[in-house]
Amino acid sequence: MRQLIKTLFSTLLLVGLTSPLFSQDNMELVGQCAASAGNVTYLKDFPVKLDAGTPGGKPPSAKFSLLLSKNTNYRFTICSAPDSEGEAMLQLFEMNNLIGSTYNSTTGKDYPSFDFKCQVTGVYHIFISFKDGKAGDAVGILSFIERL
C-alpha cells in the first residue's frame, strides 16, 4: 500500500507539473496585462516571481535578453499580480546603459508602460525587479506598436 501511495504521489507531481493548469493564474495575468497595453500587437511576455532580497543587499531581479529591430516602435508594459507583495518595475538596457524604465527615480513616478523607438537592430536586455527588494509576482509584456 505504501508503495502504491508513493507511485501516486509521483504521478500527481508529474501530472501537476506538466498540466497547463499549473500556470493558469499566470496566463490570466499575461492576458490582462497584454490587453492593458492598449491598441498594440503582443509579441512576448516575461513572467517573474522573485523572493525578497536580503537587508542591505541588491534587490533581486530577473533578466531577459531580446532582439529589437531598427525603425520600430515598441511598448514595454509591466503588471504586478494582484496578490504581489512588491510593486514591479521594468528597465531596458542596451549593453550597460539604461535606456528606458517604468520607474522614474528622480520624480518617484511609476508608469504602467513606456514606448521605445528603436533605431538599432540588436540584442537588448530587460530587468524586472520589485521596489525595495520585496518579494513579488509580475509579468512584463513586449508589444509592437508600428514601423517608424
Add this chain to the structure above:
Amino acid sequence: MIKKCFYILLTVCMLNACGSCGNRGSSSDLEVPDTLMYSDAIIPDDEISGFIDNMSSPVEMAALIKSLDVKFSNKYLASTDNVEDFSTEYQQALNLGIYGLDLGYLNMYNKTNAVLDYISAIKTLADGINVGQFFDFATLRRLSQNDQNLDSLMYISVHSFNQMDRYLRKNKRSNLSVLMITGVWIEGNYLVTQVYKEVPHPELKEKIGEQKIVLDKLMLFLEVFKNDKQLQAIANDLKPLKEQYKDITITIQKGEPQAIEKDGTLVFIQNDVSIVNITDEQVKSIIAKTEEVRNKLISK
C-alpha cells in the same frame, strides 16, 4: 488512514487529469519525448540561459512588408499539403516555426480564409512534439471564421507559440525550441528576400543585411548542441548562407537619447544611426542561398 490518503490522492489525480483533458491528446501526454532518450541531446540549464527572445518575429517581419504597401501573395507560403510527412521531432519542430511565420504573414494581411489550413498544420506538428496542449486550436478555428477577430487571432497565435517555446526550454527540450526559432527565421528571411526580388525597396535591402546579426546568434545556439547530429546537419545547411553575410558590415553612429512624456505615455527615443553596408551582388547571393536552404528544409 492509509486507505483514506489513497482515495484523496486518487481523486486529486483524476481531477487534475480531467482538468487538462479538454485540449490535450490523452494517450500521448505521458509519452517520453524522443529527445529525452538521447543523453547527448540534453543541455544543462546554464548552457541555454543565454537565450534571446524575439529572435525572429513573424509579426514584425510581416508588418515591415505590409508597411511598404506590398500586396499579399500566397506564393511565398510553405505548402501545408505534406504536413503528415514530417515524421521526426526535428522536422516537426522546424516546420512548426516555418508555418508559424506564414501564419503571422496571413494574419497581418487578414487572410482568415487561408488561416485554417495553417492552424491545422501547426496543431498536427505541435501534437507531434507533445506541445499541442498549448495551441488553442478550437478557439483559433472559431476566430478564423470571422475577419473581425484579427486582434484575438494574433494574440492567441503568438501567445501559443510563446508557451510552446517556453515549455520546450523548461523541459530540457531546448534543441526543439532552437529548431522552431530556426524555422521562423529561415521562413522570415525567405519571405523578405522573395518580396525584395519583386519590390527592391531600400528598407527590405537593409533588413536583409541586418539578418547577419540574427544568423550569428542563431548559429551560436545551434553550436551549443554540438553532440546532436540532426541539429548539426541543419547548422551545416546554414553555414553557406552565413558565408554570404561575412562581408556585410553594420556601423553605428551614437546619438543622444531622448525621454519625453506624450499624452501621459513615457517615450524613449534612441537617436543612434545604424548603417548597413550591403551591395546588390551580396543581396543577390543571399536571396539565392536563402531560397536553396529554405526549400531543402521544407522538403526533408
